[in-house]
Amino acid sequence: MSTTTKPVNQKAWFLILPVIICVAFSAILPLMTVVNYSVQDIISPERRVFVGTEWFVQIMRDEELHAALLRQITFSLAVLAVEIPLGILLALSMPAQGWKSSAVLVVVALSLLIPWNVVGTIWQIYGRADIGLMGRMLQEAGIEYSYTGNATQAWLTVLLMDVWHWTPLVALLAFAGLRSIPDAYYQAARIDGASKLAVFRYIQLPKMRGVLMIAVLLRFMDSFMIYTEPFVLTGGGPGNATTFLSQYLTTKAVGQFDLGPAAAFSLIYFFIILLLCFILYNWMQRVGTVSDEGAGHA
Amino acid sequence: MHEKRFQKRTLFLFAYLLFAVLPIYWMVNMSFKTNEEILSTFTFFPQHFTWANYKTIFTDESWYSGYINSLIYVSINMVITLTVALPAAYAFSRYSFLGDKHVFFWLLTNRMTPPAVFLLPFFQLYTTVGLMDTHIAVALAHLLFSVPLAVWILEGFMSGIPREIDETAYIDG
Numbered sequence: 001m002s003t004t005t006k007p008v009n010q011k012a013w014f015l016i017l018p019v020i021i022c023v024a025f026s027a028i029l030p031l032m033t034v035v036n037y038s039v040q041d042i043i044s045p046e047r048r049v050f051v052g053t054e055w056f057v058q059i060m061r062d063e064e065l066h067a068a069l070l071r072q073i074t075f076s077l078a079v080l081a082v083e084i085p086l087g088i089l090l091a092l093s094m095p096a097q098g099w100k101s102s103a104v105l106v107v108v109a110l111s112l113l114i115p116w117n118v119v120g121t122i123w124q125i126y127g128r129a130d131i132g133l134m135g136r137m138l139q140e141a142g143i144e145y146s147y148t149g150n151a152t153q154a155w156l157t158v159l160l161m162d163v164w165h166w167t168p169l170v171a172l173l174a175f176a177g178l179r180s181i182p183d184a185y186y187q188a189a190r191i192d193g194a195s196k197l198a199v200f201r202y203i204q205l206p207k208m209r210g211v212l213m214i215a216v217l218l219r220f221m222d223s224f225m226i227y228t229e230p231f232v233l234t235g236g237g238p239g240n241a242t243t244f245l246s247q248y249l250t251t252k253a254v255g256q257f258d259l260g261p262a263a264a265f266s267l268i269y270f271f272i273i274l275l276l277c278f279i280l281y282n283w284m285q286r287v288g289t290v291s292d293e294g295a296g297h298a
Numbered sequence: 299m300h301e302k303r304f305q306k307r308t309l310f311l312f313a314y315l316l317f318a319v320l321p322i323y324w325m326v327n328m329s330f331k332t333n334e335e336i337l338s339t340f341t342f343f344p345q346h347f348t349w350a351n352y353k354t355i356f357t358d359e360s361w362y363s364g365y366i367n368s369l370i371y372v373s374i375n376m377v378i379t380l381t382v383a384l385p386a387a388y389a390f391s392r393y394s395f396l397g398d399k400h401v402f403f404w405l406l407t408n409r410m411t412p413p414a415v416f417l418l419p420f421f422q423l424y425t426t427v428g429l430m431d432t433h434i435a436v437a438l439a440h441l442l443f444s445v446p447l448a449v450w451i452l453e454g455f456m457s458g459i460p461r462e463i464d465e466t467a468y469i470d471g
Protein backbone atom coordinates (compact mmCIF):
# COMPACT_ATOMS: atom_id res chain seq x y z
CA MET A 1 0.00 0.00 0.00
CA SER A 2 1.47 3.27 -1.00
CA THR A 3 0.88 5.93 1.59
CA THR A 4 1.57 8.91 -0.62
CA THR A 5 -1.37 11.15 -1.46
CA LYS A 6 -4.36 9.31 -0.11
CA PRO A 7 -7.02 11.49 1.44
CA VAL A 8 -7.86 10.71 5.03
CA ASN A 9 -11.46 9.65 5.25
CA GLN A 10 -12.78 7.86 8.29
CA LYS A 11 -15.98 6.99 6.44
CA ALA A 12 -13.96 4.45 4.52
CA TRP A 13 -14.57 2.27 7.53
CA PHE A 14 -18.09 1.71 6.25
CA LEU A 15 -16.70 0.27 3.05
CA ILE A 16 -14.68 -2.34 4.85
CA LEU A 17 -17.42 -3.07 7.34
CA PRO A 18 -18.84 -6.01 5.33
CA VAL A 19 -15.44 -7.66 5.24
CA ILE A 20 -15.02 -7.16 8.94
CA ILE A 21 -18.41 -8.69 9.71
CA CYS A 22 -17.75 -11.58 7.37
CA VAL A 23 -14.34 -12.35 8.75
CA ALA A 24 -15.58 -11.79 12.26
CA PHE A 25 -18.07 -14.57 11.77
CA SER A 26 -15.54 -16.91 10.25
CA ALA A 27 -12.43 -15.94 12.19
CA ILE A 28 -12.97 -14.01 15.41
CA LEU A 29 -15.91 -16.01 16.68
CA PRO A 30 -14.13 -19.32 16.17
CA LEU A 31 -10.99 -17.94 17.69
CA MET A 32 -12.90 -16.78 20.75
CA THR A 33 -14.38 -20.23 21.02
CA VAL A 34 -10.89 -21.65 21.00
CA VAL A 35 -9.83 -19.28 23.74
CA ASN A 36 -12.92 -20.29 25.66
CA TYR A 37 -12.18 -23.97 25.38
CA SER A 38 -8.56 -23.56 26.23
CA VAL A 39 -9.31 -22.40 29.76
CA GLN A 40 -12.25 -24.67 30.53
CA ASP A 41 -12.78 -28.32 31.16
CA ILE A 42 -15.91 -29.30 29.32
CA ILE A 43 -17.42 -32.29 30.96
CA SER A 44 -20.79 -31.97 29.31
CA PRO A 45 -22.55 -29.09 27.53
CA GLU A 46 -24.04 -28.00 30.83
CA ARG A 47 -21.11 -28.61 33.11
CA ARG A 48 -17.92 -26.77 32.44
CA VAL A 49 -15.18 -25.91 34.89
CA PHE A 50 -12.72 -23.10 34.64
CA VAL A 51 -9.27 -24.60 34.77
CA GLY A 52 -7.05 -21.64 34.04
CA THR A 53 -3.79 -22.50 32.38
CA GLU A 54 -3.97 -26.20 33.13
CA TRP A 55 -4.40 -27.21 29.48
CA PHE A 56 -1.51 -25.02 28.42
CA VAL A 57 0.71 -26.61 31.03
CA GLN A 58 -0.44 -30.05 30.03
CA ILE A 59 0.05 -29.51 26.32
CA MET A 60 3.45 -27.95 26.81
CA ARG A 61 4.56 -31.06 28.66
CA ASP A 62 3.07 -33.41 26.12
CA GLU A 63 5.80 -35.68 24.77
CA GLU A 64 3.89 -36.35 21.58
CA LEU A 65 3.61 -32.64 20.89
CA HIS A 66 7.34 -32.20 21.38
CA ALA A 67 7.95 -35.00 18.92
CA ALA A 68 5.50 -33.54 16.41
CA LEU A 69 6.97 -30.06 16.79
CA LEU A 70 10.49 -31.35 16.32
CA ARG A 71 9.39 -33.34 13.30
CA GLN A 72 7.66 -30.29 11.91
CA ILE A 73 10.65 -28.01 12.33
CA THR A 74 13.00 -30.60 10.83
CA PHE A 75 10.64 -31.02 7.93
CA SER A 76 10.24 -27.30 7.31
CA LEU A 77 13.99 -26.75 7.44
CA ALA A 78 14.57 -29.67 5.11
CA VAL A 79 11.99 -28.23 2.72
CA LEU A 80 13.86 -24.93 2.69
CA ALA A 81 17.27 -26.57 2.40
CA VAL A 82 16.18 -28.49 -0.70
CA GLU A 83 13.70 -26.20 -2.40
CA ILE A 84 15.52 -22.87 -2.22
CA PRO A 85 18.84 -23.98 -3.81
CA LEU A 86 17.00 -26.21 -6.26
CA GLY A 87 14.65 -23.39 -7.18
CA ILE A 88 17.55 -20.97 -7.74
CA LEU A 89 19.42 -23.52 -9.80
CA LEU A 90 16.33 -24.18 -11.83
CA ALA A 91 15.73 -20.47 -12.42
CA LEU A 92 19.34 -20.04 -13.51
CA SER A 93 19.14 -22.87 -15.99
CA MET A 94 15.83 -21.86 -17.52
CA PRO A 95 16.15 -20.30 -20.96
CA ALA A 96 15.62 -16.57 -20.71
CA GLN A 97 13.72 -15.77 -23.88
CA GLY A 98 11.75 -17.17 -26.74
CA TRP A 99 9.26 -19.98 -27.01
CA LYS A 100 11.56 -22.34 -25.13
CA SER A 101 11.33 -20.11 -22.10
CA SER A 102 7.54 -20.10 -22.18
CA ALA A 103 7.35 -23.84 -22.72
CA VAL A 104 9.69 -24.55 -19.82
CA LEU A 105 7.78 -22.15 -17.58
CA VAL A 106 4.50 -23.90 -18.32
CA VAL A 107 5.91 -27.34 -17.60
CA VAL A 108 7.61 -26.13 -14.44
CA ALA A 109 4.45 -24.44 -13.18
CA LEU A 110 2.33 -27.49 -13.91
CA SER A 111 2.65 -29.02 -10.46
CA LEU A 112 1.57 -25.76 -8.81
CA LEU A 113 -1.84 -26.07 -10.42
CA ILE A 114 -2.65 -29.41 -8.91
CA PRO A 115 -4.95 -29.44 -5.87
CA TRP A 116 -3.28 -30.60 -2.70
CA ASN A 117 -5.23 -33.75 -2.14
CA VAL A 118 -4.65 -34.75 -5.76
CA VAL A 119 -0.92 -34.27 -5.21
CA GLY A 120 -1.23 -36.71 -2.34
CA THR A 121 -3.11 -39.19 -4.50
CA ILE A 122 -0.66 -38.90 -7.38
CA TRP A 123 2.28 -39.64 -5.15
CA GLN A 124 0.46 -42.35 -3.33
CA ILE A 125 0.10 -44.25 -6.58
CA TYR A 126 3.42 -43.13 -8.00
CA GLY A 127 5.25 -44.51 -4.99
CA ARG A 128 3.51 -47.86 -4.74
CA ALA A 129 5.87 -50.73 -5.34
CA ASP A 130 3.36 -52.76 -7.33
CA ILE A 131 1.71 -50.23 -9.64
CA GLY A 132 3.63 -46.99 -9.20
CA LEU A 133 6.44 -45.90 -11.47
CA MET A 134 8.77 -44.64 -8.75
CA GLY A 135 8.10 -47.46 -6.33
CA ARG A 136 8.62 -50.00 -9.04
CA MET A 137 11.84 -48.40 -10.25
CA LEU A 138 13.31 -48.30 -6.77
CA GLN A 139 12.27 -51.88 -6.23
CA GLU A 140 13.95 -52.89 -9.48
CA ALA A 141 17.07 -51.04 -8.37
CA GLY A 142 17.19 -53.31 -5.36
CA ILE A 143 15.94 -50.87 -2.74
CA GLU A 144 13.34 -52.18 -0.36
CA TYR A 145 11.03 -49.22 -0.76
CA SER A 146 7.74 -48.76 1.02
CA TYR A 147 6.32 -45.47 2.21
CA THR A 148 3.78 -47.26 4.35
CA GLY A 149 6.18 -49.50 6.19
CA ASN A 150 9.43 -47.65 6.58
CA ALA A 151 9.40 -44.47 8.67
CA THR A 152 12.44 -42.83 7.06
CA GLN A 153 11.21 -43.57 3.57
CA ALA A 154 7.77 -42.26 4.38
CA TRP A 155 9.29 -39.03 5.64
CA LEU A 156 11.51 -38.74 2.58
CA THR A 157 8.56 -39.39 0.29
CA VAL A 158 6.58 -36.59 1.89
CA LEU A 159 9.60 -34.33 1.51
CA LEU A 160 10.03 -35.33 -2.12
CA MET A 161 6.36 -34.72 -2.74
CA ASP A 162 6.62 -31.25 -1.26
CA VAL A 163 9.74 -30.54 -3.31
CA TRP A 164 7.92 -31.67 -6.41
CA HIS A 165 4.90 -29.56 -5.60
CA TRP A 166 6.51 -26.32 -4.44
CA THR A 167 9.99 -25.94 -5.92
CA PRO A 168 8.36 -24.35 -8.99
CA LEU A 169 7.12 -21.52 -6.79
CA VAL A 170 10.66 -20.76 -5.65
CA ALA A 171 11.91 -21.16 -9.20
CA LEU A 172 9.32 -18.78 -10.63
CA LEU A 173 10.02 -16.17 -7.98
CA ALA A 174 13.76 -16.46 -8.50
CA PHE A 175 13.25 -16.34 -12.26
CA ALA A 176 11.26 -13.13 -11.93
CA GLY A 177 14.08 -11.73 -9.80
CA LEU A 178 16.66 -12.68 -12.42
CA ARG A 179 14.65 -11.12 -15.25
CA SER A 180 14.71 -7.78 -13.45
CA ILE A 181 18.50 -7.49 -13.69
CA PRO A 182 19.45 -5.07 -16.47
CA ASP A 183 21.76 -6.39 -19.18
CA ALA A 184 24.21 -3.63 -18.37
CA TYR A 185 25.17 -5.48 -15.20
CA TYR A 186 26.20 -8.55 -17.14
CA GLN A 187 28.09 -6.48 -19.68
CA ALA A 188 30.01 -4.75 -16.92
CA ALA A 189 30.78 -8.12 -15.38
CA ARG A 190 32.01 -9.45 -18.72
CA ILE A 191 34.32 -6.47 -19.17
CA ASP A 192 35.71 -7.04 -15.70
CA GLY A 193 36.26 -10.68 -16.62
CA ALA A 194 34.12 -11.93 -13.78
CA SER A 195 33.65 -15.68 -13.50
CA LYS A 196 30.19 -17.27 -13.60
CA LEU A 197 30.42 -17.81 -9.88
CA ALA A 198 31.30 -14.19 -9.23
CA VAL A 199 28.41 -13.04 -11.38
CA PHE A 200 26.10 -15.22 -9.37
CA ARG A 201 27.58 -14.21 -6.02
CA TYR A 202 27.77 -10.46 -6.58
CA ILE A 203 25.05 -9.68 -9.10
CA GLN A 204 22.36 -12.32 -9.28
CA LEU A 205 22.13 -13.35 -5.65
CA PRO A 206 21.89 -9.82 -4.21
CA LYS A 207 19.33 -8.90 -6.85
CA MET A 208 17.24 -11.92 -5.99
CA ARG A 209 17.44 -11.27 -2.28
CA GLY A 210 14.02 -9.69 -1.99
CA VAL A 211 12.06 -12.35 -3.81
CA LEU A 212 14.09 -15.11 -2.20
CA MET A 213 13.25 -13.82 1.23
CA ILE A 214 9.58 -13.94 0.32
CA ALA A 215 10.02 -17.44 -1.05
CA VAL A 216 11.74 -18.58 2.13
CA LEU A 217 9.05 -17.20 4.39
CA LEU A 218 6.17 -18.43 2.23
CA ARG A 219 7.62 -21.90 1.99
CA PHE A 220 8.39 -21.99 5.68
CA MET A 221 4.91 -20.96 6.68
CA ASP A 222 3.17 -23.21 4.21
CA SER A 223 5.24 -26.24 5.11
CA PHE A 224 4.64 -25.41 8.74
CA MET A 225 0.92 -25.84 8.13
CA ILE A 226 1.18 -28.84 5.84
CA TYR A 227 -1.75 -31.15 6.31
CA THR A 228 -3.47 -32.47 3.21
CA GLU A 229 -0.60 -34.10 1.38
CA PRO A 230 0.82 -36.23 4.19
CA PHE A 231 -2.70 -37.01 5.29
CA VAL A 232 -3.56 -38.43 1.89
CA LEU A 233 -0.20 -40.08 1.32
CA THR A 234 0.62 -41.69 4.63
CA GLY A 235 -2.11 -40.65 7.06
CA GLY A 236 0.63 -39.61 9.48
CA GLY A 237 2.15 -43.04 9.62
CA PRO A 238 3.90 -45.36 9.84
CA GLY A 239 3.67 -44.88 13.58
CA ASN A 240 4.01 -41.14 13.95
CA ALA A 241 6.74 -40.68 11.36
CA THR A 242 4.86 -38.14 9.25
CA THR A 243 2.46 -36.69 11.82
CA PHE A 244 3.08 -32.98 11.55
CA LEU A 245 1.60 -30.26 13.70
CA SER A 246 -1.68 -29.79 11.81
CA GLN A 247 -2.36 -33.45 11.75
CA TYR A 248 -1.47 -33.85 15.39
CA LEU A 249 -3.91 -31.09 16.22
CA THR A 250 -6.68 -32.57 14.11
CA THR A 251 -6.29 -35.97 15.68
CA LYS A 252 -6.43 -34.43 19.09
CA ALA A 253 -9.44 -32.26 18.40
CA VAL A 254 -11.65 -34.42 16.26
CA GLY A 255 -10.25 -37.90 16.77
CA GLN A 256 -9.91 -37.92 20.53
CA PHE A 257 -12.13 -34.92 21.37
CA ASP A 258 -9.55 -33.55 23.79
CA LEU A 259 -11.05 -30.11 23.34
CA GLY A 260 -9.14 -28.30 26.06
CA PRO A 261 -5.61 -29.30 25.15
CA ALA A 262 -6.42 -29.05 21.44
CA ALA A 263 -7.71 -25.52 21.91
CA ALA A 264 -4.69 -24.53 23.97
CA PHE A 265 -2.44 -25.92 21.31
CA SER A 266 -4.42 -24.19 18.56
CA LEU A 267 -3.64 -20.88 20.20
CA ILE A 268 0.06 -21.60 20.49
CA TYR A 269 0.14 -22.76 16.88
CA PHE A 270 -1.72 -19.66 15.79
CA PHE A 271 0.74 -17.38 17.53
CA ILE A 272 3.72 -19.06 15.92
CA ILE A 273 2.19 -18.49 12.49
CA LEU A 274 1.14 -14.96 13.41
CA LEU A 275 4.69 -14.12 14.30
CA LEU A 276 5.97 -15.50 11.01
CA CYS A 277 3.27 -13.67 9.12
CA PHE A 278 4.20 -10.42 10.82
CA ILE A 279 7.82 -10.83 9.79
CA LEU A 280 6.78 -11.67 6.24
CA TYR A 281 4.46 -8.71 5.97
CA ASN A 282 7.06 -6.25 7.17
CA TRP A 283 9.58 -7.76 4.83
CA MET A 284 7.36 -7.38 1.84
CA GLN A 285 6.66 -3.78 2.75
CA ARG A 286 10.37 -3.11 3.01
CA VAL A 287 11.29 -4.89 -0.19
CA GLY A 288 8.95 -2.55 -2.00
CA THR A 289 10.58 0.58 -0.62
CA VAL A 290 14.21 -0.12 0.21
CA SER A 291 16.48 -0.85 -2.73
CA ASP A 292 19.10 -3.54 -2.36
CA GLU A 293 21.35 -1.83 0.09
CA GLY A 294 22.92 -5.07 1.20
CA ALA A 295 24.52 -5.90 -2.14
CA GLY A 296 27.70 -7.10 -0.48
CA HIS A 297 26.19 -9.41 2.10
CA ALA A 298 23.38 -11.48 0.72
CA MET B 299 34.25 -23.63 -21.03
CA HIS B 300 31.15 -21.63 -21.75
CA GLU B 301 29.72 -24.35 -23.97
CA LYS B 302 30.31 -27.05 -21.38
CA ARG B 303 28.68 -25.05 -18.64
CA PHE B 304 25.67 -24.43 -20.83
CA GLN B 305 25.26 -28.13 -21.47
CA LYS B 306 25.43 -28.98 -17.81
CA ARG B 307 22.64 -26.54 -17.15
CA THR B 308 20.49 -27.91 -19.94
CA LEU B 309 21.06 -31.38 -18.59
CA PHE B 310 19.97 -30.30 -15.15
CA LEU B 311 16.93 -28.56 -16.57
CA PHE B 312 15.87 -31.66 -18.44
CA ALA B 313 16.43 -33.80 -15.37
CA TYR B 314 14.17 -31.53 -13.37
CA LEU B 315 11.50 -31.38 -16.05
CA LEU B 316 11.52 -35.16 -16.15
CA PHE B 317 11.12 -35.25 -12.39
CA ALA B 318 8.29 -32.75 -12.63
CA VAL B 319 6.40 -34.47 -15.39
CA LEU B 320 6.78 -38.15 -14.50
CA PRO B 321 4.18 -38.32 -11.71
CA ILE B 322 1.66 -36.50 -13.88
CA TYR B 323 2.47 -38.71 -16.84
CA TRP B 324 1.93 -41.76 -14.68
CA MET B 325 -1.45 -40.52 -13.57
CA VAL B 326 -2.54 -39.78 -17.14
CA ASN B 327 -1.18 -43.10 -18.26
CA MET B 328 -3.19 -44.94 -15.63
CA SER B 329 -6.33 -43.03 -16.38
CA PHE B 330 -6.50 -44.66 -19.80
CA LYS B 331 -5.93 -48.18 -18.53
CA THR B 332 -8.42 -50.72 -17.39
CA ASN B 333 -8.34 -51.78 -13.78
CA GLU B 334 -7.09 -55.25 -14.66
CA GLU B 335 -4.22 -53.86 -16.60
CA ILE B 336 -3.18 -51.57 -13.77
CA LEU B 337 -3.18 -54.38 -11.27
CA SER B 338 -1.83 -57.23 -13.35
CA THR B 339 0.84 -55.81 -15.60
CA PHE B 340 3.34 -52.99 -15.51
CA THR B 341 3.28 -51.00 -18.73
CA PHE B 342 4.47 -47.59 -19.74
CA PHE B 343 1.67 -47.11 -22.20
CA PRO B 344 -1.89 -48.38 -22.00
CA GLN B 345 -2.14 -51.69 -23.83
CA HIS B 346 -5.90 -51.65 -23.90
CA PHE B 347 -6.61 -47.99 -24.37
CA THR B 348 -9.93 -47.05 -22.80
CA TRP B 349 -12.08 -44.01 -22.15
CA ALA B 350 -14.19 -45.96 -19.69
CA ASN B 351 -12.70 -44.26 -16.63
CA TYR B 352 -13.60 -40.85 -17.95
CA LYS B 353 -17.04 -42.06 -18.87
CA THR B 354 -17.49 -43.23 -15.30
CA ILE B 355 -16.59 -39.96 -13.65
CA PHE B 356 -18.91 -37.96 -15.87
CA THR B 357 -21.90 -40.26 -15.74
CA ASP B 358 -21.74 -41.88 -12.32
CA GLU B 359 -24.03 -40.13 -9.84
CA SER B 360 -21.57 -40.30 -6.93
CA TRP B 361 -18.91 -38.60 -9.04
CA TYR B 362 -20.80 -35.83 -10.69
CA SER B 363 -22.69 -34.85 -7.57
CA GLY B 364 -19.23 -33.96 -6.34
CA TYR B 365 -18.73 -31.50 -9.19
CA ILE B 366 -22.16 -30.02 -8.61
CA ASN B 367 -21.37 -29.56 -4.92
CA SER B 368 -18.08 -27.94 -5.80
CA LEU B 369 -19.81 -25.61 -8.22
CA ILE B 370 -22.35 -24.62 -5.58
CA TYR B 371 -19.65 -23.85 -3.03
CA VAL B 372 -17.63 -21.92 -5.51
CA SER B 373 -20.61 -19.83 -6.66
CA ILE B 374 -21.80 -18.96 -3.16
CA ASN B 375 -18.27 -18.27 -2.12
CA MET B 376 -17.52 -16.12 -5.14
CA VAL B 377 -20.65 -14.02 -4.81
CA ILE B 378 -20.10 -13.30 -1.12
CA THR B 379 -16.39 -12.74 -1.53
CA LEU B 380 -16.78 -10.24 -4.33
CA THR B 381 -19.60 -8.31 -2.71
CA VAL B 382 -17.71 -7.82 0.51
CA ALA B 383 -14.19 -7.58 -0.86
CA LEU B 384 -14.76 -5.02 -3.60
CA PRO B 385 -15.77 -2.07 -1.40
CA ALA B 386 -13.09 -2.97 1.10
CA ALA B 387 -10.38 -3.11 -1.52
CA TYR B 388 -11.57 0.25 -2.81
CA ALA B 389 -11.39 1.73 0.66
CA PHE B 390 -7.91 0.38 1.28
CA SER B 391 -6.55 1.62 -1.99
CA ARG B 392 -8.18 5.07 -2.09
CA TYR B 393 -8.44 6.33 1.45
CA SER B 394 -6.31 6.26 4.50
CA PHE B 395 -8.13 5.96 7.76
CA LEU B 396 -7.53 5.17 11.37
CA GLY B 397 -5.95 1.75 11.69
CA ASP B 398 -6.07 0.86 8.01
CA LYS B 399 -2.69 -0.84 8.03
CA HIS B 400 -3.59 -2.89 11.07
CA VAL B 401 -6.85 -4.09 9.59
CA PHE B 402 -5.08 -4.98 6.39
CA PHE B 403 -2.48 -6.97 8.25
CA TRP B 404 -5.12 -8.63 10.32
CA LEU B 405 -6.91 -9.76 7.16
CA LEU B 406 -3.67 -11.16 5.88
CA THR B 407 -3.09 -13.16 9.04
CA ASN B 408 -6.35 -14.99 8.45
CA ARG B 409 -5.01 -16.15 5.14
CA MET B 410 -1.97 -17.52 6.92
CA THR B 411 -3.62 -19.24 9.83
CA PRO B 412 -3.33 -23.01 9.87
CA PRO B 413 -6.75 -24.33 8.83
CA ALA B 414 -6.46 -26.95 11.55
CA VAL B 415 -6.70 -24.22 14.17
CA PHE B 416 -10.17 -23.30 12.97
CA LEU B 417 -11.38 -26.82 12.50
CA LEU B 418 -12.54 -27.32 16.04
CA PRO B 419 -14.49 -24.09 16.51
CA PHE B 420 -16.07 -24.28 13.06
CA PHE B 421 -17.40 -27.66 13.91
CA GLN B 422 -18.93 -26.36 17.13
CA LEU B 423 -20.10 -23.07 15.71
CA TYR B 424 -21.94 -24.51 12.74
CA THR B 425 -23.52 -27.22 14.81
CA THR B 426 -24.84 -24.54 17.14
CA VAL B 427 -26.15 -22.32 14.37
CA GLY B 428 -27.60 -25.35 12.61
CA LEU B 429 -25.57 -25.01 9.45
CA MET B 430 -23.81 -28.33 9.75
CA ASP B 431 -23.74 -30.38 6.54
CA THR B 432 -25.03 -27.59 4.35
CA HIS B 433 -23.47 -25.97 1.35
CA ILE B 434 -23.51 -22.60 3.06
CA ALA B 435 -21.35 -23.85 5.90
CA VAL B 436 -18.57 -24.94 3.60
CA ALA B 437 -18.80 -21.76 1.59
CA LEU B 438 -18.72 -19.62 4.73
CA ALA B 439 -15.82 -21.52 6.16
CA HIS B 440 -13.91 -20.99 2.99
CA LEU B 441 -14.61 -17.27 3.10
CA LEU B 442 -12.00 -17.08 5.78
CA PHE B 443 -9.34 -17.75 3.19
CA SER B 444 -10.84 -16.28 0.07
CA VAL B 445 -11.94 -12.89 1.38
CA PRO B 446 -8.53 -11.72 2.63
CA LEU B 447 -6.89 -12.93 -0.54
CA ALA B 448 -9.49 -11.19 -2.69
CA VAL B 449 -9.09 -7.93 -0.79
CA TRP B 450 -5.36 -8.22 -1.09
CA ILE B 451 -5.34 -8.84 -4.83
CA LEU B 452 -8.05 -6.31 -5.64
CA GLU B 453 -6.26 -3.70 -3.58
CA GLY B 454 -3.19 -4.25 -5.71
CA PHE B 455 -5.17 -3.79 -8.90
CA MET B 456 -6.99 -0.71 -7.73
CA SER B 457 -3.82 0.94 -6.54
CA GLY B 458 -2.53 0.33 -10.04
CA ILE B 459 -5.22 2.59 -11.49
CA PRO B 460 -4.07 6.18 -11.17
CA ARG B 461 -6.30 8.48 -9.15
CA GLU B 462 -6.35 10.90 -12.05
CA ILE B 463 -8.66 8.57 -13.93
CA ASP B 464 -11.11 8.70 -11.03
CA GLU B 465 -10.96 12.46 -11.03
CA THR B 466 -11.51 12.70 -14.77
CA ALA B 467 -14.54 10.47 -14.36
CA TYR B 468 -15.90 12.76 -11.63
CA ILE B 469 -15.46 15.78 -13.83
CA ASP B 470 -17.27 14.04 -16.65
CA GLY B 471 -20.06 13.37 -14.21
